[in-house]
Amino acid sequence: xxxxxxxxxxxxxxxxxxxxxxxxxxxxxxxxxxxxxxxxxxxxxxxxxxxxxxxxxxxxxxxxxxxxx
Numbered sequence: 001x002x003x004x005x006x007x008x009x010x011x012x013x014x015x016x017x018x019x020x021x022x023x024x025x026x027x028x029x030x031x032x033x034x035x036x037x038x039x040x041x042x043x044x045x046x047x048x049x050x051x052x053x054x055x056x057x058x059x060x061x062x063x064x065x066x067x068x069x
Contacts, residue, residue: 014061
């Protein structure tokens with residue numbers, strides 16, 4: 001996938017939402033890992049909006065910060 005399609009989490013507004021695929025690309029984790037972590041209550045917080053799973057950028061950033069400490 002071209003780098004231009006990989007979302008830069010540092011440039012997105014806090015209130016923006018990302019798909020699991022976008023989070024996987026931005027964090028270099030697999031979609032499968034994110035799915036497994038979600039089922040275990042781990043990983044970044046997510047929401048279902050109109051039945052579609054979404055991650056808010058601020059939650060992904062917070063998860064990254066917690067994981068680094």
